[in-house]
Amino acid sequence: MNLFNVYHLWDIELGRAEGCYLYDSKGEKYLDLYGGHAVISIGHSHPEFVRRIEQQLNRLAFFTNSVINREQEQYAAKLGELCGYADYSLFMCNSGAEANENALKLSSFRTGKKKVLAFCKAFHGRTAGAVAATDIPQYNAPFNCSDNVRFVPLNDMEAAKRELVTGEYCAVIIEGIQGVGGVQIPTDDFLQKLSALCRTENVMLILDEIQSGCGRSGKYFAHQYSGIRPDLITIAKGTGNGFPMASVLISPEFEPVKGSLGTTFGGAYLACAAGTAVVDVMVQENLIANASKTGRFIITELERIAAGNNLIKEIRGKGLMIGVEMNIPVADIRRKLLFEHKIFTGSSSTNIIRLLPPLCLTEQEAAHFVAVFDLLVKHN
Numbered sequence: 001m002n003l004f005n006v007y008h009l010w011d012i013e014l015g016r017a018e019g020c021y022l023y024d025s026k027g028e029k030y031l032d033l034y035g036g037h038a039v040i041s042i043g044h045s046h047p048e049f050v051r052r053i054e055q056q057l058n059r060l061a062f063f064t065n066s067v068i069n070r071e072q073e074q075y076a077a078k079l080g081e082l083c084g085y086a087d088y089s090l091f092m093c094n095s096g097a098e099a100n101e102n103a104l105k106l107s108s109f110r111t112g113k114k115k116v117l118a119f120c121k122a123f124h125g126r127t128a129g130a131v132a133a134t135d136i137p138q139y140n141a142p143f144n145c146s147d148n149v150r151f152v153p154l155n156d157m158e159a160a161k162r163e164l165v166t167g168e169y170c171a172v173i174i175e176g177i178q179g180v181g182g183v184q185i186p187t188d189d190f191l192q193k194l195s196a197l198c199r200t201e202n203v204m205l206i207l208d209e210i211q212s213g214c215g216r217s218g219k220y221f222a223h224q225y226s227g228i229r230p231d232l233i234t235i236a237k238g239t240g241n242g243f244p245m246a247s248v249l250i251s252p253e254f255e256p257v258k259g260s261l262g263t264t265f266g267g268a269y270l271a272c273a274a275g276t277a278v279v280d281v282m283v284q285e286n287l288i289a290n291a292s293k294t295g296r297f298i299i300t301e302l303e304r305i306a307a308g309n310n311l312i313k314e315i316r317g318k319g320l321m322i323g324v325e326m327n328i329p330v331a332d333i334r335r336k337l338l339f340e341h342k343i344f345t346g347s348s349s350t351n352i353i354r355l356l357p358p359l360c361l362t363e364q365e366a367a368h369f370v371a372v373f374d375l376l377v378k379h380n
């Protein structure tokens with residue numbers, strides 16, 4: 001059987017990884033500034049992560065959500081403490097898109113309404129509801145296009161208000177920082193006003209922190225810079241450091257209704273072991289503070305380079321979620337970074353380089369990237 005050929009592939013075959021480095025099948029070493037789309041949080045193959053999963057695998061890998069699962073309770077308690085939402089409850093599932101589906105469904109169950117407000121350039125996943133709330137027409141099959149979703153420009157409060165006062169909406173869904181859309185940041189003022197309006201209009205505010213969460217922004221959640229408390233928060237990616245897992249954090253105002261949500265694989269013992277290991281390592285190694293510090297270093301250095309180079313349009317980001325918008329397509333620079341300098345990066349659209357490294361990236365590793373990037377843009 002052949003693989004269904006839907007991905008653009010680099011001609012690289014990986015063999016192993018450790019910390020912030022990947023090694024290909026020939027033993028060549030690469031600096032990872034992409035973390036597999038923001039998934040690698042505590043570092044590749046972290047020994048504590050490996051040990052906990054191995055231990056759990058030997059004890060009990062899987063059964064069902066119909067029995068008491070203390071590992072889930074322990075994960076929820078530790079995560080709640082770390083992220084500042086100990087009073088919320090946790091519903092575990094398997095992927096970011098699935099977390100968003102469940103958050104949309106909870107909002108609709110609670111309000112009895114069905115319209116959703118999303119933002120231009122949003123990406124919320126590939127499943128039916130999540131992709132309907134995604135502002136990328138080519139990802140939507142005719143089946144997914146829904147009259148229930150409206151898009152308004154990010155940070156445009158008047159446009160959001162015009163929709164929400166109609167009384168037809170069950171939810172607003174917004175990324176803590178837009179990732180696929182090009183590291184676009186909602187302002188604190190916008191989030192505060194949006195949150196207040198959602199309260200008065202009885203619309204559920206869903207913060208999609210799937211890419212911007214888990215410490216990446218320099219706080220556990222990017223929205224915590226604004227001080228708001230959303231009704232629902234969705235997480236995935238970094239929470240499992242490569243183990244596929246996701247969750248919805250649900251405000252205490254929601255009453256759980258038996259049977260309303262469910263999953264076969266979500267919250268399995270192995271996922272709990274992975275997630276709890278990630279939380280423990282993040283605390284032990286102070287990785288949120290490291291994301292903040294190393295991110296600030298990169299942004300400051302990139303701004304310095306941008307000041308003397310008109311190929312660079314804008315540097316955006318918080319912590320270790322950084323976008324470099326250029327006035328030219330970035331494909332050639334990214335190819336040189338990868339094949340000549342052995343540095344993996346990501347992109348958003350043709351003109352934006354997106355950096356999403358593991359949160360344990362050191363200043364020395366960051367400085368290496370900055371020096372290489374400086375050279376490349378000088379000689380482009």
Ligand SMILES: Cc1ncc(COP(=O)(O)O)c(C=O)c1O
Nearest residue numbers: 095096097123124125179210211
């Ligand atoms: C903000 C955001 N939401 C949702 C998703 C979908 O997550 P998944 O691919 O795990 O379904 C992604 C993935 O890139 C994302 O960046």
